[in-house]
Amino acid sequence: MGDLWRSLVRITSFIGKELRETLRRPGMLFALVLGPFLVMLIFGLGYTGQRQPFATEVVIPPDSNLPRETTFYSELAPGRIQVTAVTDDAEAALQRLEDQETDLVVIAPANASAQLRNGEQTEIGVAWNQVDPVYDGLARLAVSTMVSALNAEIIRQAAAEGIDLAASELGPRVENLSPDVIAEPTTATTRNVAPTEPSVVNFFGPAVLALVIQHLAITLSALSMVRERLSGQIDLFRVAPVNALEVLTGKYVAFALLSLLVTAVVGALMILVLNVPLLSGYLIALLIVLLLTFASLGVGLLISLVADSERMAVQLAMLVLLASVFFSGFVLPVQDFIGPVQYLSYALPVTHGIALLQDAMLRGTVTEPWMIGALAGIGVVLYLVSLLRMRTILRGTA
Amino acid sequence: MSAVSRRFNGLWAVRDVSMAVPAGSILGLIGPSGSGKTTTVRMLTGTLRPTHGEARVLGEDPQRFSRQVRERIAYMPQLFSLYEDLTARENVGFVAALYGISWFGRRGRIQRALSVVDLWDARDRRAGDLSGGMQRRLELACAIVHEPQVLFIDEPTAGIDPMLRRTIWEELRAMRDEGRTLLVTTQHVAEAEYCDRVALLADGALIALDSPDELRRSVFGGDVLQIDADRPVDPQLVANVGEVIAVQQAEPRRLIVTVVQAGLAVPHLTEAFRTAGVGLTSIDEYQPTFDDVFAELVRRQRTGKEQAAESTDG
Numbered sequence: 001m002g003d004l005w006r007s008l009v010r011i012t013s014f015i016g017k018e019l020r021e022t023l024r025r026p027g028m029l030f031a032l033v034l035g036p037f038l039v040m041l042i043f044g045l046g047y048t049g050q051r052q053p054f055a056t057e058v059v060i061p062p063d064s065n066l067p068r069e070t071t072f073y074s075e076l077a078p079g080r081i082q083v084t085a086v087t088d089d090a091e092a093a094l095q096r097l098e099d100q101e102t103d104l105v106v107i108a109p110a111n112a113s114a115q116l117r118n119g120e121q122t123e124i125g126v127a128w129n130q131v132d133p134v135y136d137g138l139a140r141l142a143v144s145t146m147v148s149a150l151n152a153e154i155i156r157q158a159a160a161e162g163i164d165l166a167a168s169e170l171g172p173r174v175e176n177l178s179p180d181v182i183a184e185p186t187t188a189t190t191r192n193v194a195p196t197e198p199s200v201v202n203f204f205g206p207a208v209l210a211l212v213i214q215h216l217a218i219t220l221s222a223l224s225m226v227r228e229r230l231s232g233q234i235d236l237f238r239v240a241p242v243n244a245l246e247v248l249t250g251k252y253v254a255f256a257l258l259s260l261l262v263t264a265v266v267g268a269l270m271i272l273v274l275n276v277p278l279l280s281g282y283l284i285a286l287l288i289v290l291l292l293t294f295a296s297l298g299v300g301l302l303i304s305l306v307a308d309s310e311r312m313a314v315q316l317a318m319l320v321l322l323a324s325v326f327f328s329g330f331v332l333p334v335q336d337f338i339g340p341v342q343y344l345s346y347a348l349p350v351t352h353g354i355a356l357l358q359d360a361m362l363r364g365t366v367t368e369p370w371m372i373g374a375l376a377g378i379g380v381v382l383y384l385v386s387l388l389r390m391r392t393i394l395r396g397t398a
Numbered sequence: 399m400s401a402v403s404r405r406f407n408g409l410w411a412v413r414d415v416s417m418a419v420p421a422g423s424i425l426g427l428i429g430p431s432g433s434g435k436t437t438t439v440r441m442l443t444g445t446l447r448p449t450h451g452e453a454r455v456l457g458e459d460p461q462r463f464s465r466q467v468r469e470r471i472a473y474m475p476q477l478f479s480l481y482e483d484l485t486a487r488e489n490v491g492f493v494a495a496l497y498g499i500s501w502f503g504r505r506g507r508i509q510r511a512l513s514v515v516d517l518w519d520a521r522d523r524r525a526g527d528l529s530g531g532m533q534r535r536l537e538l539a540c541a542i543v544h545e546p547q548v549l550f551i552d553e554p555t556a557g558i559d560p561m562l563r564r565t566i567w568e569e570l571r572a573m574r575d576e577g578r579t580l581l582v583t584t585q586h587v588a589e590a591e592y593c594d595r596v597a598l599l600a601d602g603a604l605i606a607l608d609s610p611d612e613l614r615r616s617v618f619g620g621d622v623l624q625i626d627a628d629r630p631v632d633p634q635l636v637a638n639v640g641e642v643i644a645v646q647q648a649e650p651r652r653l654i655v656t657v658v659q660a661g662l663a664v665p666h667l668t669e670a671f672r673t674a675g676v677g678l679t680s681i682d683e684y685q686p687t688f689d690d691v692f693a694e695l696v697r698r699q700r701t702g703k704e705q706a707a708e709s710t711d712g
Binding site: 006007009016017021024025231233235237238239 | 440443444473480488491497499501
């Protein structure tokens, strides 16, 4: 009982020390708590989610009977393109595209109706000038939408001609046919059955929270251990009657408390100020936050084992942050990566944290329960590795 | 420790050092920077494994200290290793908790430890805001808060002004008086005076181990007297007096005389001066500085090495 009591005293010594050290740095605490919230606030207020429509020039050959009003073409893909001019000079339009004065050039086929009547496929030429892969994809989408609409218009015109011709031959039997129905026989009725309305702030809020928790835990634990290793404090632990389990447990508990504190404040600001929903309730969210913290602390301790200076520890923590932004599903879906890279994604605690928190907060459930196990697994493995390493540091002498 | 050596990258930091520290005494481990003092302490605290040899502290191998022994020892490292963002009281409290002292038992001990090093008034100041001397004293408070039986204190007076050095040594001697055993390293040779026994290290080797007085005697071959006359005096005046081992003219009117035993030599010397008609102003025991003692011991050790090398070559 005496040994257990003394062990608890030692563990609490680390908890108290870590908490005091962190809370004594108001600047850091301010950055930890208010920083992420302010980033989200500015992001939420400043990001519309709507991209500027592509400035588009439409080339209609001189002998074509297609419309020549810019508004007509702008309405073919509303919000995606803005037709700045309709011209018959393809060469000049392509030169303006090359000079980046316009984003898109659409060249309608010459004599489309005649080709259609002859049973020939017409060809719509489209050109754009993009190096940004995201905008390249959006241009393709805009073009696809516009070309579909243009095709429908060509079919509509041909159908109207055909109906007129058939009506003169067959009379009222074809008079009820509509060129619009022939060109676009179906229309879609859409609805999103998700329990929350998609919004940029709602979607990225849980992701930012997960990223903050991971980065906080990694930075705090890595810096704390590296500092103690390099400044000689570890020598005190080596001589004192303290073991690796007590040191690690004390640090884990302290950083978990700090993480919960930051999460509580940032989470409350997100929910109360930015109106991000929390459909799952607090318990599931708390479980996810604790597991994410547990696994992230392991990453931080792993960094502290390989870093030989505080600067290196910070650099490695930033590297993990960068990897997390790219591979965690924060920006790009994990499923878009090839298999081996997905393993890297799933090795990052934040990948599971983002998916689980987004599910819990926005859907009110956990659709991928295995991710809870994965987070716990990462945490346990890293804890054991850290424990072994700490034992070597404390008792395995140089 | 018995024949303990430690090698780093092919170079011997400590070579074949054997010594014992009597309980309830201060052993001063003295030597210039790089002489192997810290390496020796680290081997004794279990933070460094000897390449050869065997060490025992409280009957246990430092590599396998039991928790019970760890609770009875303390280590104050050479570099400031406390937490700058914590106050003096919190730092001492943290170390006390490391030794398993509960919150209730801690309060009195923290006050006692900080009072011993005269830092109680600065208890709520952050360690990072304390002066260098106060930081060293704070570390000392941390080292004694769990009331250890054996203390390893590495360079407690490094970078400290002479007045404060004396205060720190007074604190260390007070701990010794309470029955604790202290192994203290210092590169200030003069601080050997404060120790019960002195181990002199040079180039990783133990070149002398004895009490300060005995070391002096061993270096100078006997007691040393300083004789002042009322006029210039020739050293030959006392050279042939019985008991005299060596005479050195320090000044025209002052002789430094090494004798077998001061008590027996003084009457003979007084008689020699009276016979020669030279007035004696004073005869006092002369305390050669420990810098002189250390310099002489190092010189002898190096001469011995060179002679050994020459005889090997020959």
